[in-house]
Amino acid sequence: MITFFRNIFSSKLGLFLTMCFVGLIAIAFASADVTGSGAFGGVTGSGTAAQVGDKKLTTSELSQSVNNAFRAEQRENTGLDLKTFIEGGGFEGILERLINSFSISAFGEKYGMAAGKRLVDREIADIPSFQGADGQFSEENFRRALQQQGIKEQQLRDDFSRNLLAEQLLPLAGFGTSVPQKMVTPYASLLLEARQGQIAIVPSAAFVENVKPADAALAAFYSKNGSRYTIPERRTISYALFSKDRFNDKIKPTEKEIAGKYKLDKAKYAASETRNIDQIILPTEAAAKTLADKINGGQTIAAAAESVGLSVANIGSTSKTELAGTASQAVADAVFAAPLNGVSKPAQSALGWHIARVKSINKVPAKTLEQARDAIIAELSRDQINNALAELTVKMEDEFAAGSSLNDVAKAEDLKIESTPMLLANGQNPEDPNYKPIPEMQRILPIAFSLEEDSDPQVVEIIPGQQYAIMAVTQITPAAPPPLESIKQRVARDYILEQGSKKAKVVAEKITKQVSEGMSLSKAVADAKVRLPAVESINSTRAELATQSQKGQVPPPLTLMFSMAEGTAKKLKAPQNQGWFIVSLNNINPGDASKQKSLLDATRNQFKNVFGNEYTAQFINAMKADVGVEKNDKALTTLKNQLLGRN
Known part of the structure; x- marks a missing residue:
């Protein structure tokens, strides 16, 4: 009973869903390879851990998912080792979540549901690590993140598709759950x-x-x-930091580039005019002329509009081009022909006949090349530095992939290599409690502890579009007790x-x-x-x-x-x-909650979550039964033993 109340008070709507399937954490749980043959096999990428409908969960995908889940848990609990994680149910838990995820997807597709490419694209674009400094989706950051995690684009898309189908299906199971009063009162009374x-x-x-x-x-x-x-396992990390500042003194736009940019953006530097206007739209030209005459005769535009049962729209500051786009060219021509404080001639748009009072006029004179020079140089420099930084990171990644060492790349780019002591996954040094890692280690450590032994050096994004590091794991000390x-x-x-x-x-x-x-x-x-x-x-x-x-x-x-x-x-x-x-x-x-309405209502709401979670669990079980799930026990046992270091 104590466990029930501990769970019921910590329950949150949706918590169960996150435990039923692999959620939108594709980077952490995506596999290394999902291509494979159809037959059950060993624990290689072509082995099948489970057959779910016509979908195959490979041993490679399961292995990578277990390792990634362990690494994520280890960052929170540095004393955790892989053996303890697996023996504590980590292996079976990840297997069940993946099977649930595959089953939900197979069930949805079987009955005509789909997550379209555009929807998946939108979900991917919303991931912060895939966005550039401007907050928009960055193809470069997207490719780099996939490469760092060893993930194929199709794997990521499949993961998002499965989760989008789950988001559509699972909430329906627990919708509208009701709880009998005879069940609520005894449990509410227990709280008292x-x-x-x-x-x-x-x-x-x-x-x-x-x-x-x-x-x-x-x-x-x-x-x-x-x-x-x-x-716990410790690692020594060698790294070198670099930022876009390294290009500040190296990149200077040429006169030709400045002149070309000025010419390309000539509209930006041309003379411009904006007008702040109040507008009324009427159904006929005659009505518009009559109202314009009233305003020209001294009546305020607000009073004139009220006299015919209309209201004034404050358009604010607008350019002629903007007004032509929102109304019509005729309306824009009329408004920009009117004098300051004057009323424009009636002009027609798709909405009716417009008249407007010009409240203010703001004219910006054209800028010469010399006047625009500083702004152009700043813009060109920023773009060229960004491009140079992007090209440098891609070049480094290519060199690492081709076999270059961290020292080779650092020497070629004049970067200073630093090394950490043996660190835990959370950055602590067991031999020096006072040791504090540099702030950049918050981004470096998760990647360093996700790498296998003898992995290539990596390029790590510290501040998107601003600062990076190249790093390599130079020593790994497995989890072990120290000498007595x-x-x-x-x-x-x-x-x-x-x-x-x-x-x-x-x-x-x-x-x-x-x-x-x-x-x-x-x-x-x-x-x-x-x-x-x-x-x-x-x-x-x-x-x-x-x-x-x-x-x-x-x-x-x-x-x-x-x-x-x-x-x-x-x-x-x-x-x-x-x-x-x-x-x-x-x-x-004993307690008696029969007359405590607020407590009864709170208990009922908590029970709704519990019931909803149970209905959702049963719905998932029904989907698994419908599509069919077959586990390859031999492959699963072999994989589990491999992860535990057994023969």
Whole structure:
């Protein structure tokens, strides 16, 4: 029940959908190769992990997806290794998401649904990493991102198509979910349930002996608990930064280029005129003439319009060309022929007959080449520097692909190579807690930790269109525990605490038994043959527990107390061998939410999410049954063993 309320209070609409299929994170989950033969095979790119309808999920795609998901998770949890990720369900979770995604797509296509090319194009163009400095889609950035991730364009498009079909299909399953009142009231009442109890702790430190552990005992303890001390994978990264500033003194537009640009943009530098006007549109020419006469006679344009039941449109500042485009050439000619504060002659457009009062006139004289020179030089310089930077990055990528080393390219471009110490995926240096990576590492590290050993150097975009880096991973240290001698003091401390924890457990079991037989917790603690901390009284409700759970602040003994029967006692091991808790539940006061409308409504809404998620899950299962899913268990087992480093 505690788990239910923890989930129900953290539930958000749409959370389930993100777990059912691979969402719009194509770069992170796209595969390295989806082309392959039809037969089930090994774990190469042509092997089939699962057949979904007429679609094939390859072992290559699944392998790359698992690795990418692991890398993403490792950046949040630096202590995570691939074995732990896979054994914790990561492999099966990614497999299920991919199968769900393929099934939804196959089902939609089977019944005539499609995600058109234009729709996919729009989704791709909205990805920030594919956009240039101007916020528009950049073909160059798009190609570079695909190359850096080893993704083919068609793979990316297929991923977007599948997700677009899912966005159309899945929301329908949970739409309009209703929840019976008889189900809502009992669960809402549980939130008001209050419990009173006591908590005692038997600390391991109370049983620690001041005796140095034997080396053999420490070695055996370390061998058994090596994973506790494992340092995650670390990498040394060599890099060189460069930016568009390197071209500032190298690129100077020539006189010929300046003159050519001036000629090309002559309309931009020609004399111009804009007018700020108020306008009225009437149905006939006669009506327009009559109203123009009233205004020329001294009546305001607003009063004249009101007299015939119309209103004035404030067009604001407009050029003759703009007005011709929005109205007609005749209207533009009439407006720009009228004097300042005058009224234009009636002119016709598709909407009717226009008259306008000219409120102000702004004339900009033409600019000579000399007058426009500075602006032209700035524009040409900016464009040429941008082009030079783009050409340089493409050139570097081509050289790396052709086999050039980081040193070769850096020397040719006069760049200084720097190297990091051995870093974790989050940029920390385990050997120097005070080490701080340069800010640019935020963009370099994810790519560095996604590369396989012996991968080519990479060009990394730091600030789009502004700053880049070339980088290579020069050393990889796999996740492993350090030598015992280097952490012997820490291991000895943990060993001593574990021995103390074993003795504390015996005392905790005795106290728990005494309380279960009717003795008060306070007396049982006092009768122990060791000095223990005072017993703490606890009084809390499930609602308070749920609130703390959202913040991740629920003490384990409190969670245990809300899963116990009244009048019972239980023991619970404290984290890191710190000791043992004894929890005694004295009293349960049931809650009654039958008259608390706001709580009932909130519980009902949370249940709707739960029901909607369940309906969506069943809908996906139905789609999988409809299109047919066949897993290649042999290939999946082989791939999983490969990822775990087994034969």
